[in-house]
Amino acid sequence: MSMQAHIAEPGRAGKWVRTVSGWFAGRGRTLVIAIPMLWLLLFFLVPFLVVGKISLSEAAIARPPYLPIWNFEDGILTLSLNLGNFQFLAEDSLYFNAYVQSLQIAFFSTILALLIGYPMAYVIARAPARLRNLLLMLVILPFWTSFLLRIYAWIGILKTNGVINNILLSLGIIHEPLVMMQTNFAVYVGIVYTYLPFMILPLYSTLVKLDESLFEAAADLGARPLTIFLSVTLPLSVPGIIAGSMLVFIPVVGEFVTPELLGGPDTLMIGRQLWTEFFANRDWPVASAVAIVMLIVLVLPVMLLQRTQPDEAGG
Amino acid sequence: MSQQENGPVMRPWLDPDAVPFIRIRNITKKFGAFTAVNNVTLDIYHNELFCLLGGSGCGKSTLLRMLSGFEQPTDGSIEIDGQDMAGMSPCDRPTNMMFQSYALFPHMSVEKNIAYGLKRDRLPRGEIADRVAEILKLVQLEEYGTRKPAQLSGGQRQRVALARSLVKKPKVLLLDEPLGALDKKLREETQFELVNIQETLGVTFIVVTHDQEEAMSISTRIGVMDQGKIIQVGEPREIYEFPQSRFVADFIGSVNMFEGQVIKDTQSKVVIHCPDAQMDIEVSHGVSCASAQKVAFAIRPEKIQMSRTKPKKALNLTRGVVQEIAYLGNLSIYHVVLDSGKAVRVTRPNLERADEHAVTWEDRVYLYWDGTAGVVLNT
Secondary structure, eight states: OHHHHHHHHHHHHHHHHHHHHHHHHHHHHHHHHHHHHHHHIIIIIHHHHHHHHHHTSOBOSSSSSBOOSEEEETTEEEEOOOTHHHHHHHHOHHHHHHHHHHHHHHHHHHHHHHHHHHHHHHHHHHSOHHHHHHHHHHHHGGGGSOHHHHHHHHHHHHSTTSHHHHHHHHTTSOSSOOOOTTSHHHHHHHHHHHHHHHHHHHHHHHHTTSOHHHHHHHHHTTOOHHHHIIIIIHHHTHHHHHHHHHHHHHHHHTOOHHHHHHOOTTOOOHHHHHHIIIIISOOHHHHHHHHHHHHHHHHHHHHHHHHHSOOGGGO | OOOOOSSTTTOGGGOTTOOOSEEEEEEEEEETTEEEEEEEEEEEOTTOEEEEEOOTTSSHHHHHHHHHTSSOOSEEEEEETTEEOTTOOGGGSSEEEEOTTOOOOTTSOHHHHHHHHHHHTTOOHHHHHHHHHHHHHHTTOGGGTTSOGGGSOHHHHHHHHHHHHHTTOOSEEEEESTTTTSOHHHHHHHHHHHHHHHHHHTOEEEEEESOHHHHHHHOSEEEEEETTEEEEEEOHHHHHHSOSSHHHHHHSSOOEEEEEEEEEEOSSOEEEEETTTTEEEEESSOOOOOTTOEEEEEEOGGGOEEESSOOSSOSEEEEEEEEEEEEOSSEEEEEEEETTSOEEEEEEEOOSSSOTTSOOTTOEEEEEEOTTSEEEEOO
16 A cells, blocks of 8 residues: 555656646736735735725824724614715815826926927937937936935925026026926926926837837838928827826826925816815815716726727727 | 830830939938948830839839939939929838838738728728729739738738739839749749739839849839949840849849950951950950950850761860769750860750750760950950
């Protein structure tokens, strides 16, 4: 018996190994996908549900500062969903204005970043290969210093007795300092400056892949440089324009630091409002509602855009 | 497939009074210290299908790009139909180019790709549609007008590229390796089509290719290029049968080369002493060279006769042993090693399906040829 068992043993072990490796081979693909899925579930979906839950509860002077949405007492489960927070957002025009202004600032910042970033990306993509990496480095270089430090540097440049005003005054171009700080102008400067690389990088990666012979073919068929740009370069860089615009637009809507430091009291952005609700007013349910609405405002257009986009892979 | 017609009407290069359509004069192109095209002078006539043939880096593509205007010559001039091309940008030149990569616009349908050049000329919409339909019919792609380039096969893309470059009716069509990306079978079919289209439209074609078979089969004339220079210009037969240099003889087709020394040089015959061939080769045409000059005798594999029995009459005769036979179906290639150790390539057509008396391995054979079978090369 024991002899037989010994003989049988390796066979069984081998079979087990084979089964496991087979299981991995069959499910390898699932496993690879499961890891990022699990990440998103843990760090995105669960917090999102928590925020969603808080947004439906009632504020209270407690710790945490809201009432639970369900209650189990005497065998009765009571679920009280408080839609008052959303109602409050709809009633107070402050929030509506903040959303509109956030979207507006994000929209114009995206356009500005595109107008500045496209020519830069184009020049880098058309530069000699040995120069390209250096130029890309220069685009990324500012990230090596602290973001806050760079915003403070802008304060130094823009303030009443800052670099720009001093230069203009000493040259006699202006006689009174320009007020740039704490205006929407300063917010635009800060945001466009901060997010420009996010526009340039995807545009660059699209433009650098375009075959030089396409431009030559267009020129050969009688197109002038402007026509070549409008009929060949621009349509072929649409994927880069979309990617870059999303990378700028989406984070700018919720931007907090730049409007807080560079903007004035009338720079009403939803990120600032959220901060105020959360930390100053300690009204977590309203803050959560603000966050949820912002997410919906951002996600819906993106989903619609993706649906109208023709399937790129189909080509 | 070659378009060899008799008389100077179809072969204007034989007529000293014919006016060339394209005049290339002393064209040089330097990239830094590297000379890509070196002092090329070339006349190309109306309606020709001229091939620039050479290995990679010989300057053939650079020459084509100077004709299209993508490169500016360092020196020299190009004239097309009496018009100087100096300083003229590609979009103004009477040339169109078919790119090696085809360079089709991926975001446009086949029709839009073809109409692109016509739109730049601001032609009326109706005329554009008519001409696109006409050219699509010519390249047999009528049903593919609405497809995107990515939805086409390689051969179809090649035809779209051809249609797009032809639709503007350029004076000269420049083709950069037009058949390079196609497989062998398709390439052979497309060669015929290309020649037919050229004859139908009467456009002057200049084709750049590295494929000597392709050049032989489609062109009216071939310009063989090496290291930025045109080595020889001539009709395919001329290039093949009368190469003027070792390079051309070796580059076009395969050739047996015997190095030797001229020992007798008269008006009607030359005798070359060739230790390699174990004989004095007699050539029945005069060669302008100094006596005792070192020369090469070049003979094509199919021009050499071979038999196991000694021929009764042979001007040039040598012996060797068959070492290798490559059976290619229509013909066989024999590697015969002469007693001197020199290997000679001989090809014989396989006329019979089963020839029991055929020459086989280890056979001792006689190789012989007459006085006009080969050429003497002194460069």
